[in-house]
Amino acid sequence: MEFLDLDPIAHVRGTVQIPGSKSISNRILLLAALAEGETLIRGLLGSDDTQRMLEALDALGIACRQQGDTRDFTVQGGNGVFPVKQGEFFLGNAGTAVRSLTAALAMAGGEYTLKGVARMHERPIGDLVDALRVAGAKIDYLGNEGFPPLAIHPGQIGAGRRIPVKGNVSSQFLTALLMSLPLSGEDVTIELVGELISKPYIEITLNLMAKFGVTVENRNWQEFFIRGGQRYVSPGEVFVEGDASSASYFLAAGAIAAQGGALRVEGVGAESIQGDKRFAETLEQMGARVSWGPNWIEVAPPASGRLKAVDVDLNHIPDAAMTIAVAALFADGTTTIRNIESWRVKETDRLAAMATELRKVGATVEEGQDYIVVTPPTALTPNAEIATYDDHRMAMCFSLVALGGVPIRILDPNCTAKTFPTYFAELARIAG
Numbered sequence: 001m002e003f004l005d006l007d008p009i010a011h012v013r014g015t016v017q018i019p020g021s022k023s024i025s026n027r028i029l030l031l032a033a034l035a036e037g038e039t040l041i042r043g044l045l046g047s048d049d050t051q052r053m054l055e056a057l058d059a060l061g062i063a064c065r066q067q068g069d070t071r072d073f074t075v076q077g078g079n080g081v082f083p084v085k086q087g088e089f090f091l092g093n094a095g096t097a098v099r100s101l102t103a104a105l106a107m108a109g110g111e112y113t114l115k116g117v118a119r120m121h122e123r124p125i126g127d128l129v130d131a132l133r134v135a136g137a138k139i140d141y142l143g144n145e146g147f148p149p150l151a152i153h154p155g156q157i158g159a160g161r162r163i164p165v166k167g168n169v170s171s172q173f174l175t176a177l178l179m180s181l182p183l184s185g186e187d188v189t190i191e192l193v194g195e196l197i198s199k200p201y202i203e204i205t206l207n208l209m210a211k212f213g214v215t216v217e218n219r220n221w222q223e224f225f226i227r228g229g230q231r232y233v234s235p236g237e238v239f240v241e242g243d244a245s246s247a248s249y250f251l252a253a254g255a256i257a258a259q260g261g262a263l264r265v266e267g268v269g270a271e272s273i274q275g276d277k278r279f280a281e282t283l284e285q286m287g288a289r290v291s292w293g294p295n296w297i298e299v300a301p302p303a304s305g306r307l308k309a310v311d312v313d314l315n316h317i318p319d320a321a322m323t324i325a326v327a328a329l330f331a332d333g334t335t336t337i338r339n340i341e342s343w344r345v346k347e348t349d350r351l352a353a354m355a356t357e358l359r360k361v362g363a364t365v366e367e368g369q370d371y372i373v374v375t376p377p378t379a380l381t382p383n384a385e386i387a388t389y390d391d392h393r394m395a396m397c398f399s400l401v402a403l404g405g406v407p408i409r410i411l412d413p414n415c416t417a418k419t420f421p422t423y424f425a426e427l428a429r430i431a432g
């Protein structure tokens with residue numbers, strides 16, 4: 001097993017340019033593919049998740065062309081049509097690709113198979129498939145009921161329907177329906193059944209759909225009404241913001257160990273459409289000093305020098321919430337993070353993984369079905385070997401332990417390629 005040994009990091013300083021947002025990149029790729037006209041996408045994230053989406057669109061007959069060696073791409077939209085009517089697509093562990101393509105292909109009138117890595121075949125999709133079946137889609141499970149791989153057949157997506165969907169397992173199911181149902185051309189009402197988690201991701205979806213000319217009426221988060229007759233039209237050029245979840249590691253590093261001013265991230269700021277920018281608010285609650293510009297955030301440690309423990313509901317920022325669990329090692333007292341049951345169905349069972357690995361560095365941890373309680377040790381255990389469970393965020397979060405004056409070994413560090421292939425190089429650059 002490959003590993004990376006991190007030496008203790010005394011301080012961090014400088015500015016980090018955050019690579020493009022995964023959530024925005026994969027949404028824009030699909031919307032551009034469905035739109036009429038050519039879209040120039042600026043600053044697309046280069047990572048496993050976006051690569052899987054690009055490959056799938058390419059195989060579906062949508063030309064996606066990289067501009068030289070930049071991260072700018074042109075996409076020739078198919079105006080609601082995928083030219084290729086059959087295929088088998090491997091989508092790795094990219095939730096944003098599997099969920100949104102399931103809905104888009106269910107309406108595409110072809111024979112398609114969607115599959116991913118073994119873990120993807122353990123990540124639920126049943127609530128989305130149920131909703132699509134009500135809409136008239138024909139989808140079969142090729143393995144376990146409720147999970148990929150899926151066989152998608154031509155269906156009859158009906159007009160004027162009410163489509164119920166559950167949103168308590170993943171908001172990506174609602175996102176997938178929202179992005180695809182306008183293709184029916186008819187009035188559609190999506191009706192939320194029960195609670196919706198990870199709400200800010202729906203705001204990203206609605207914002208980007210509007211950029212491509214389709215508006216949705218959000219009726220108090222209970223119903224989403226899409227008026228028929230709308231279609232996606234390329235806005236010409238779109239810009240991908242820096243990834244706010246990726247920014248969380250550097251913002252936390254600034255809160256723990258910035259020296260000579262604050263650590264700055266660029267690419268995400270007050271004007272960002274990503275909910276994960278609100279991670280900085282939680283750091284502020286922990287006592288960190290935070291300042292905001294339109295496109296940047298700066299964080300410095302608390303005036304007292306030590307972060308405060310917090311008791312917080314982080315349902316709105318499930319990805320960045322992991323960074324708080326590790327930042328809790330640097331806080332006075334016990335930190336509780338609540339309402340994060342979705343951690344159990346992501347890249348790994350993140351509640352179990354986080355608890356196991358935090359204990360390796362000496363923390364006392366209570367793991368509940370939907371919460372985690374972290375009490376830091378008086379001294380961090382040096383040379384812990386951190387398993388990362390093929391979860392990019394486990395690798396990135398635990399690198400912060402090096403800011404506690406102890407060496408740490410991160411196993412399989414290349415798993416950061418899912419969303420941030422250059423993470424450890426960036427960390428080395430700001431480490432003083």
Ligand SMILES: O=C(O)C1=C[C@@H](OP(=O)(O)O)[C@@H](O)[C@H](O)C1
Pocket residue numbers: 022023024095096169170171172175197198201318319342
């Ligand atoms: O829509 C999106 O882009 C995402 C939604 C969230 O998932 P859930 O809605 O499953 O919590 C988040 O964890 C994921 O990384 C990206």
Ligand SMILES: C=C(OP(=O)(O)O)C(=O)O
Pocket residue numbers: 093094095096319346347393419
């Ligand atoms: C949950 C995540 O990814 P996915 O898009 O695969 O759901 C994540 O990036 O933390």
